[in-house]
Amino acid sequence: MKNTRMYADSRTAVPSPAPVPTDEPTPSAPTPTAAAPASSRRLLWHLGEMALAMVAGMLLLGPLWDLAGTALGIGDALARPEVAALVMATNMTVGMTVGMRYRAHRWHAVGEMAAAMYVPFLLLLVPFRAGLIDADALLLGGHLLMIPAMVLVAVRHRHEASAPARRHRVVVALAHRWPAGLALLMTVEMWVDPSVLSPWTMLVLPGGYLLIGVARRTLGGRGVLATQLAGLAVWVALTLVAVKAGGRTADWLVAFGWLAHAGWDLAHHRGRVVPRGYAEFCVVLDVALAAVMVLAILTTDA
Incomplete structure (x- = not known):
């Protein structure tokens, strides 16, 4: 019994029998050239989903900011270009966060994508405050810089969710009715x-x-x-x-x-x-x- 236990616990592997030769072709792994288009499609699909989620965040939260500004008497402050840029980044980040969490992306990936929303505007605030660029350049430049920042984050995390998606049935039902939600x-x-x-x-x-x-x-x-x-x-x-x-x-x-x-x-x-x-x-x-x-x-x- 002792010898049997020692043999079972050892790391010595029993050699496997040699494979029997057959005439059937051995399945080959997908070539890098075949995998590249699929990877590019996943990247574009992920970025497209992020863009839709960001637009949804702006459509939904934009009017709420207007209502809050009117009710609290801070409408003029919210209309300032630097504040409006950060509010817009917040709206996009909220929509993007909901979309990424629905796809089971981990929080550190969500955080990096949120940084891709804010950092371009924060960088341009310096020349804007110095009078080197105007409000239009601030908003347009922030959106243009946001695109490569999002791509870098998506590529870094292989634009794929690393955790299994666990969603409540109500969330799944609402997601299946996304055309109605978009219309609203x-x-x-x-x-x-x-x-x-x-x-x-x-x-x-x-x-x-x-x-x-x-x-x-x-x-x-x-x-x-x-x-x-x-x-x-x-x-x-x-x-x-x-x-x-x-x-x-x-x-x-x-x-x-x-x-x-x-x-x-x-x-x-x-x-x-x-x-x-x-x-x-x-x-x-x-x-x-x-x-x-x-x-x-x-x-x-x-």
């Missing part, structure tokens, strides 16, 4: 200052379906093209009537036109002409904009 983010600022869109914007509603249908070649089914052209004719007529009427009547027609198009979106939700995500995005955007315009009409004196 795009209307946040309009809820702060509601207004009625121009009647001509209704031409975008049927036009988008026609352009996407042509690009996807999904207008060739029976009656599909005729249906889309009929929708175009309806919204063109509604637009012309609103332009001719003007005033409060035009406002109500525009609001009705956007709300009615939500029904058109629901009819296309199965993705026959446009992708399902696009229809989902449009139905939320149309309803939200119609609600904003109704609010603007009701809160504005005739």
Whole structure:
């Protein structure tokens, strides 16, 4: 028993039998040239996700800063170029942090990417305070320097999450509905200052379906093209009537036109002409904009 235990605990490996020769080809590892495009695609995909998350942060948090500045009486301070630059970097960092944590990136990678948001603006604050550059150069230069900084951080961490993603089912459900969330983010600022869109914007509603249908070649089914052209004719007529009427009547027609198009979106939700995500995005955007315009009409004196 003692000898058996000593043998099992030893580091001496039992030699494996020689492989039996076969005629089948041995699978080879992917060549560096084949792996390089995949790695580049992952890098571009990661940077694209970061850019979308940053834009979402600005769209969502920008109006909140305006409200806070007005309520606290610090609107003028927030409007100063150096403060506005840092506020913008904060908005982008918040959106980027949420996106990276959703992808299970570790906190030290998130911290370095946050530094890529702030450091370019902080570096340009020195020449700005010295009067060597103006406010436009500060904001534009900060964004331009941010791009290589983000690339360096992404390459350093191999632009891949090193931890398994563990997400709550509610978070997963919300992520799957990102088109609806994006549509809501795009209307946040309009809820702060509601207004009625121009009647001509209704031409975008049927036009988008026609352009996407042509690009996807999904207008060739029976009656599909005729249906889309009929929708175009309806919204063109509604637009012309609103332009001719003007005033409060035009406002109500525009609001009705956007709300009615939500029904058109629901009819296309199965993705026959446009992708399902696009229809989902449009139905939320149309309803939200119609609600904003109704609010603007009701809160504005005739």
